Amino acid sequence: MINFDFHEKTVLVTGASRGIGKAIASAFASANARVAIHYHQQRQLAEIFRDSLASNRHIVVGADLTNAVAITEMVNHIIAEFGKIDILVNNAGIYVEHPLSSTSYIDWQAIWQRSLNTNLLGAVNLAYCVAQYMIQQQSGRIINITSRGAFRGEPTATAYGASKAALNSFSQSLAQHLAPHNICVTAVAPGYVETDMTSELLASAAGNTIRQQSPLNRVAKPEEIAQTVLFLASPGSEFLTGSIVDVNGASYLRS
Numbered sequence: 013m014i015n016f017d018f019h020e021k022t023v024l025v026t027g028a029s030r031g032i033g034k035a036i037a038s039a040f041a042s043a044n045a046r047v048a049i050h051y052h053q054q055r056q057l058a059e060i061f062r063d064s065l066a067s068n069r070h071i072v073v074g075a076d077l078t079n080a081v082a083i084t085e086m087v088n089h090i091i092a093e094f095g096k097i098d099i100l101v102n103n104a105g106i107y108v109e110h111p112l113s114s115t116s117y118i119d120w121q122a123i124w125q126r127s128l129n130t131n132l133l134g135a136v137n138l139a140y141c142v143a144q145y146m147i148q149q150q151s152g153r154i155i156n157i158t159s160r161g162a163f164r165g166e167p168t169a170t171a172y173g174a175s176k177a178a179l180n181s182f183s184q185s186l187a188q189h190l191a192p193h194n195i196c197v198t199a200v201a202p203g204y205v206e207t208d209m210t211s212e213l214l215a216s217a218a219g220n221t222i223r224q225q226s227p228l229n230r231v232a233k234p235e236e237i238a239q240t241v242l243f244l245a246s247p248g249s250e251f252l253t254g255s256i257v258d259v260n261g262a263s264y265l266r267s
Contacts, residue, residue: 016242018045022094023245024087026050026077026138027104029058031207032157035234036101036241041065043242048073048090048097050104077104077134078126087141096149099245100142102135102179103157107209111168127171132178139182139197143190152195153245156183157237160203160260176201180256187254196253198244203260204231226261 023040027033029051037047047070051058058072075086110123146152159176166173180199187197240259
């Protein structure tokens with residue numbers, strides 16, 4: 013394991029009360045960063061997680077990422093507390109099944125709207141607000157958590173796949189725009205990850221088939237996604253800006 017050190021760096025991780033976001037926030041905290049732990053509805057989980065960390069320098073921030081005003085207020089609150097945001101990790105997202113053949117037109121529209129508002133526009137608006145401060149300080153890292161599904165397709169969750177593909181494209185466009193300000197933008201595209209959200213599926217009859225998608229015969233651990241994120245946020249990784257890093261155990265290969 014690489015020993016990272018983010019002393020005097022401030023990090024905002026969205027969707028950090030559980031799963032991948034929690035692992036990322038925990039890894040940054042262990043590497044001496046000050047972390048803003050974002051939650052939407054799971055305030056108690058976020059506070060329990062914060063209190064479990066060794067340092068008391070971290071804060072919990074709540075916001076509905078589909079609300080542009082709430083995003084602005086959250087960013088301003090973090091700036092008031094920390095004075096800056098060095099690293100933004102857009103991790104929060106939703107996955108809702110909606111097979112076209114069995115979903116009503118009304119539900120179809122609602123799920124698409126909700127998925128795009130959360131997975132894409134929430135991340136896009138947060139990147140905008142945080143980048144304003146990063147441009148002033150002429151430095152920063154923005155890391156967007158996308159998905160293998162952006163490339164291989166999500167036949168029963170088309171809105172999820174499309175939102176993550178759009179976030180990949182946004183990441184690359186923003187990387188080009190912000191590079192002159194010494195701000196690097198990357199995306200991390202995991203496959204299946206062992207979290208509480210996937211535990212039931214992985215324990216079902218489909219679990220072995222999912223694990224066999226990778227020649228490693230398993231799915232990723234949240235800590236493995238976190239290690240990749242910390243590497244992308246570290247000094248020396250600047251020339252990876254614009255990259256989409258696949259973390260799927262060779263379960264889906266592209267060239």
